[in-house]
Amino acid sequence: MAKSAFLKSSIAKKYWMALTGLFLCLFLTGHLLGNLQLLSTSKDAALHFNQYALFMTTNPAVKILSYLTYISIIFHAIDGIVLTVQNRKARPVRYVMNKPGKNTIWASRNMAVLGTIILVFIVTHMVSFWARMHFDKAMPLQTISINAGGMPQEFYVTTDGGYIPKMQVDQGQIKIENRTEFYDAGANVKIKEGYKDLYKITVAFFKQPQYGLLYTILYVISMVVLGFHLYHGFGSAFQSLGANNPKYNGLIKTFGYAFAIIVPLLFAVIPVYIHFFIK
Amino acid sequence: MGSNKNININLKIWRQKDAKSKGQIETYKLDNVSTASSFLEMLDQLNEQLINERKEPVAFDHDCREGICGMCSLYINGQAHGPASKVTTCQLHMRSFKDGDTIYVEPWRSKAFPVIKDLIVDRSAFDRIQQAGGFVSVNTSGRTIDANATPVPKHDADRSFEAAACIGCGACVASCKNGSAMLFVGAKVSQYALLPQGKVEATQRVLNMVRQMDEEGFGNCTNTGACEVECPKGISLENIARMNREYLFASVK
Incomplete structure (x- = not known):
């Protein structure tokens, strides 16, 4: 009985690439749907987004999904590096005259370059938002301005739907512990919990006077790169898993191309909207 | 065939003495190539010219010359079996090229297909x-x-x-x-x-x-x-x- 080199054979590498890639496509879809809330013009847009962010960082099911996403990104990247190194070795002497444009599309030939750019984007993106959400001690909390007897007053919004006057925190009657917990300073007991204001730092990031425009442009470029990566990757994943049937190929191809255009485009709209249209 | 004509071409061909030697591209000028001849016949013509000049002919694989044996190869102008679609090199004709064209001819490049001599690889x-x-x-x-x-x-x-x-x-x-x-x-x-x-x-x-x-x-x-x-x-x-x-x-x- 022949033994299968299931983890390291050339075909197994395809399966890993395809499975992690398709899972990351699901992640992109979910992430996009969440991010699209940033386009909301409702006056509660910030609160809704921050409630969503709290759910996404605390719900146990989401946690499992997020760990799967990290693992997929790492596996996808390592698999890609292994493929690139091995494939370069498979042709030690290159052609003097080569016309790869005659038989392949540009995206298919440059998945490693496109993937590397996306990986750099993911790292910087996580430093800008994910790391702040998880570790930044100076992460602001969601506040709201309420008109109290003609005088606008700032309140912290709490997870139970209540409010805490910012003044009380400023004056020291209530203190903030563990980044989000409101404590009665006298009794030293936790009374309420606030929302991390991810909405505020996201908007501020793309509206920075000095670099806001640059970050917006870099984000849009990254999405164009992602689009090319998906343009090859989506359909390719199905082929790798053995799903190639003349009956469905047209559908897979069309859906893949649509996915590769629509998803990055909608992602790119968000920072452009924030930079140019949010006051 | 009335459309037959003769063309003059420049060839840039990979020459390599044996598996261990380092190869390089050599340039040859070949005149009066009939556009009705196949690519391999053109190489035959080049080899006759080289033999007359007392030079080593170019080694290349070929057998049936009717597109079914899989023996011929050649990476021609940056494409396997040349520019024509769904043909082997033996079925590629010189009418695919123009007078004055420079044509690159290289062996298959793969670690698993080492070059034996010139354009012949071990498959x-x-x-x-x-x-x-x-x-x-x-x-x-x-x-x-x-x-x-x-x-x-x-x-x-x-x-x-x-x-x-x-x-x-x-x-x-x-x-x-x-x-x-x-x-x-x-x-x-x-x-x-x-x-x-x-x-x-x-x-x-x-x-x-x-x-x-x-x-x-x-x-x-x-x-x-x-x-x-x-x-x-x-x-x-x-x-x-x-x-x-x-x-x-x-x-x-």
Whole structure:
């Protein structure tokens, strides 16, 4: 009985690439749907987004999904590096005259370059938002301005739907512990919990006077790169898993191309909207 | 044929004394090439010229010269078997080129296909993959069962026949940016997997052939699709997908 080199054979590498890639496509879809809330013009847009962010960082099911996403990104990247190194070795002497444009599309030939750019984007993106959400001690909390007897007053919004006057925190009657917990300073007991204001730092990031425009442009470029990566990757994943049937190929191809255009485009709209249209 | 004419061309050909030597591109001028001649006939003409000049002729592979043996190869002007679609080099004609053209002629480039001399590469890696499982074991004691006694659905028979059209020339490996042999192996796996006679050994076949393919030093397929476009026999990528399926099922069995 022949033994299968299931983890390291050339075909197994395809399966890993395809499975992690398709899972990351699901992640992109979910992430996009969440991010699209940033386009909301409702006056509660910030609160809704921050409630969503709290759910996404605390719900146990989401946690499992997020760990799967990290693992997929790492596996996808390592698999890609292994493929690139091995494939370069498979042709030690290159052609003097080569016309790869005659038989392949540009995206298919440059998945490693496109993937590397996306990986750099993911790292910087996580430093800008994910790391702040998880570790930044100076992460602001969601506040709201309420008109109290003609005088606008700032309140912290709490997870139970209540409010805490910012003044009380400023004056020291209530203190903030563990980044989000409101404590009665006298009794030293936790009374309420606030929302991390991810909405505020996201908007501020793309509206920075000095670099806001640059970050917006870099984000849009990254999405164009992602689009090319998906343009090859989506359909390719199905082929790798053995799903190639003349009956469905047209559908897979069309859906893949649509996915590769629509998803990055909608992602790119968000920072452009924030930079140019949010006051 | 009234449209025949003669053209003058410049050739840039890879010359390499033997497997161990370092090769380089040499330039040759060849005049009065009939556009009706095949690419290999043009090389014959060049070799006659070189012999007359008491120079070493260019070594290249060829056999049937009618597009079915898979012996000819050549990476011509940046494409396997040259610019024409679905033809082998022997079926490529000089009418595909213009007067004054410069034509690059290189051997297949792959770690698994080392150059033996000039434009000839060693393609025995394909033979070893075939020997690893590209067959059906039949008792030939004299009581063999007539192949037609086993009914085969027409659709499967057609797909199998299309896969069997692979002549093993290696253009897929040569044009793949990864130097992958998956179109060849996919075709050979499919050709048998689709038939009832081939199903008996299907599991071992795909595992053994893929293992041999990996051992030979071919690259990994990334689905660029170059192989399908350059294949002189139009072998479909469907065969690679079928191999991927077969391999998956064989691996979990």
